[in-house]
Amino acid sequence: MWRVGIDVGGTFTDLFAWNEEDGSYKTAKVLTTKDDRSRGVLESIETAGLPFDHISFLMHGTTTATNSLIERDYPDAAFVTTEGFRDTIEIGRQHRKALYDPYQTKPQPLIRRRHRFTIDERMSAKGEVRRELQDEAAREIAREIKARGYGSVGIGFINSYANDAHEKKMRDIILEEAPGVHVVMSSDTRPVFREHGRFTTTAIRACLMPIMTHYFDRLSEVLEERGFAGKLLILKSNGGVMGAQNAKLRPEELIESGPAGGVAYASYLSRHAGFENIIHTDVGGTSFDVSIVEKGEGLITRDHELEWEVPVAVPMLDIHSVGAGGGSIGWVDEGGSLRMGPQSAGSTPGPACYGRGGTEPTITDANLVLGRLNPSLSDKFELDKTAAEAAIDRLAEKIGLSRLETADGMIKISCETMAQAVKGVVVARARDPRDFVLASFGGAGPMHACFVAQAMSIPQVVIPGAAGVASAFGATAMDMRHDIETFHYAALGEVKVADLNRLYDQIEADARKRLAADGISDDSMELRRTAQMRYVGQTYEVENDIPSGELTDSHIPQIATAFHAAHEKEYGVSNEAFEIAFVSLSVTAVGKMKEPPVYDFSGQKSVESHATRPVYFDGTWHDAKLYDGKNIAPGAKMQGPAVVEYLDSIAVIPPNCSGEVDKSGNLVVTIGN
Structure with missing residues (x-):
């Protein structure tokens, strides 16, 4: 039986599936069908050659909820x-x-x-x-x-x-x-x-409830018509999955459903490839997503905003998204300055080079003109370079630059937008980017990752062999998860431990019921207690771990010590003289599921380049070496400028940067100045 992860993005629908018996895997990438996204889901399964009646779990990340709200x-x-x-x-x-x-x-x-x-x-x-x-x-x-x-x-x-x-x-x-x-x-x-x-x-x-109920009912119907008898699971914004029935009842938990799969893959990398602290980035056709993974766990926020002053008050992975993807359109503002996005060509009509009716210049067109993108798009379909040049020429005429200067400027502006998004997440959480590696996911991510890392002084970039379908891969590595919270305000020095025990018992009972409804057995359930706490008089809270089991008065000093440490980590300051208060009590309930095997995406060949191609960097053409990503053996080293072509993505190594393939087939790039 196959365990299948599907990520429906604004431009592409990605699939990663692994066989539960022998560990083999398949991937697929098809254009998103915006008129009916369920068609793209079916097409991805058919493209991968998977029998519908041999799928045990279909784990689905979707942007339907987010798009409906934004539009x-x-x-x-x-x-x-x-x-x-x-x-x-x-x-x-x-x-x-x-x-x-x-x-x-x-x-x-x-x-x-x-x-x-x-x-x-x-x-x-x-x-x-x-x-x-x-x-x-x-x-x-x-x-x-x-x-x-x-x-x-x-x-x-x-x-x-x-x-x-x-x-x-x-x-x-x-x-x-x-x-x-x-x-x-x-x-x-x-x-x-x-x-x-x-x-x-x-x-x-x-x-969202009518929209998502219709979508999941429609998706379930068309899957069953083709013989699917497995379980449909939906990715949640908190980094877990839940059954489709629960998803219909709680659609507000799907706001970051798609990007959550990428965070799960970053956590997988952290556990199995030795990268403790990761800045996860994902560049699709429409957006750029960034988040932090520390010690294998994505950071959670309760202050997410869909838009300015439109808060979503549920625990969510702290993911920041901006309109900077492969389909982002270049334009000139009223002051005559070159701008990029957030509007995107999407999958319909797509970038000009796709030959599907698009005429606006996009990031994909710019990468093609600069030689960084393979015209055959990894043998998926032939890109129209002439159409890309014509689109960029029209933009270049408006700003008085040459074709190459305009294309190079488009890339630099977009990469700076991505770097500012990284800065917004890292600085807001009081982290130093130099303590992290940047993991680059998405079909367009590895083409830009090194430039983003240079702008933020991040020393290394890691590009997995499955970077192009990372969110779909991550979906298959996720557990069931429910976050349940109840209000309880009490000063720590005056709190009644009996009240804490009673409320936690109630929440945990509810959590177990939700996991049981998703088909999780008692021995596969893991419950973790936390509390939202603050210094008395503050208007914001810090999440603090609470011991499991029966609480007693002896636990209070331990809880206070943990809170001071958590507050200092988040805000750089704490004070044991200040009184502490509980604001709410929470339980995170996890239903453990089978994790994907530890895959080795490397090949068996040496690092020898199979060809060169002129690639434009900073005003000069370079003869960049080309490498077939699926064939490079572990330990292989390469010096930039170079282009590494994978099945679902293309990595660009700029001059003064060097790459090495680790034991799992991840390309680790050391960033030069």
């Missing part, structure tokens, strides 16, 4: 909230993205004001009823929801994290008056304080 492409959803809080999701926290920009505008609200309803009810922060929710007022809103034909409704009442009785009553009334409507509650979506994040995340779930 606001979903049916109108309703939102019911406490009177006086109708505009919370639109007002936000009144932060400014650019302090001195008088023309900045907020993103379009996820749910427009005309679709938001209010009702006179009130809970206190301690969960005490201040004003009862009136039955008739609730029914009037429910009848209006039915009359307008909404398919989904979010309910977000103030302080419902402390007492969800009113939200449950509102839900029940809506379901009575408008049966069949998807109803989601903020107390179920995210039962913690800070209503902006809680309401926004609830709105995201309400908006």
Whole structure:
């Protein structure tokens, strides 16, 4: 039987599959079918030659949820909230993205004001009823929801994290008056304080639920029609997977579903190739993703924003994405400056050189013109160099540069955009980039990785043999995972240990139920406790590990010591004189699954170059040596300038850089000045 990972990106749909009996593997890369992404999933399986009835697990990363939100492409959803809080999701926290920009505008609200309803009810922060929710007022809103034909409704009442009785009553009334409507509650979506994040995340779930339910039902149907009888698992933003049924109920956990597979592959590299600290980067056709992996684990954030002031308040891998991919389009702004992206040619029509009707100059066109890209695209299809040159010539005429200067400028601008994204993640987490290696994934990633590393003073770049399908490979290396949280505010010195034990027991019981629903046996479950904690008076929290088992008063000093250390690691400072407080309690529940074999992607041949090709670097043509990546043996060394051609990606080694193939077939490049 085959275990299959599929990553649906903006331009390409990637597949990596490994055989559970003999460890053999297959890969595929096809163009994404934007009109119906499930077609691309099927095409990738057929291209790889996999029998549908021989697939045990299909692990699927998708950008459908993210694209729907960014494009606001979903049916109108309703939102019911406490009177006086109708505009919370639109007002936000009144932060400014650019302090001195008088023309900045907020993103379009996820749910427009005309679709938001209010009702006179009130809970206190301690969960005490201040004003009862009136039955008739609730029914009037429910009848209006039915009359307008909404398919989904979010309910977000103030302080419902402390007492969800009113939200449950509102839900029940809506379901009575408008049966069949998807109803989601903020107390179920995210039962913690800070209503902006809680309401926004609830709105995201309400908006996405019809879209993702339709997509997963459609995908399941077409797979079953072709004989698939295995288990469909969906990649989550927290670095795990869950069953399709759970994914339909919790679509807000899919925002970084696609890039999460790349982080999983970086973790795999960390465990098996000896790279302890990795900056994971992934360049696809549309976007550039970056995150940090330390000691085999991707860093988690609870402060992710879909857009400015649109928070997604669920635990997610700390991934930052920018519009810089192989399909990023070059253009000239009003001041006459060359700019790149974020708009992308995508898979349709694609870069000009694809010969599919695209006419705009893209990064892929620039790499082809500069000689860095194989015109046969690793024998997948022939690229049209003449069309690429024509597209870049039109851009060059606008800015008064030559064709080569324009193409080189396009690459440099895009690489600087990528470097700034790396800087944003690394510096925000108080890490030094010189302590990391940069792992480059994606079909377009290895062409640009060395230039990004040079800009950030990162000493080494690692390019795996399966870099072009890394996110799909990573999908097959992921475990089931659920993160469950509940609000509990108490000063550490005054907390009742009995309350901690009771709440952790409740959360862990819920976690076990979710894993059991995904088919995980008790002996394959691993539960880890954490708590969101802060110094009293702070407005942000730090995640702190909590001992498992029965807690006693003797654990309190141990918890305090761990918090001080965690705070200093994140922010560079701690103070044992300050009082500490719990804010919320969490459990991460992992269902262990079979991991892929330790693959050796190297070949058996020496490092001899099979040819040379003129490649343009910094205003000069160089005779770069060409290497067949799948045939290079471990220990082989090469000196830049060089181009290493893999099945699904192409690595560019600039002048003054050198590469060596390690025992697993990873190309490790040492960055020169």
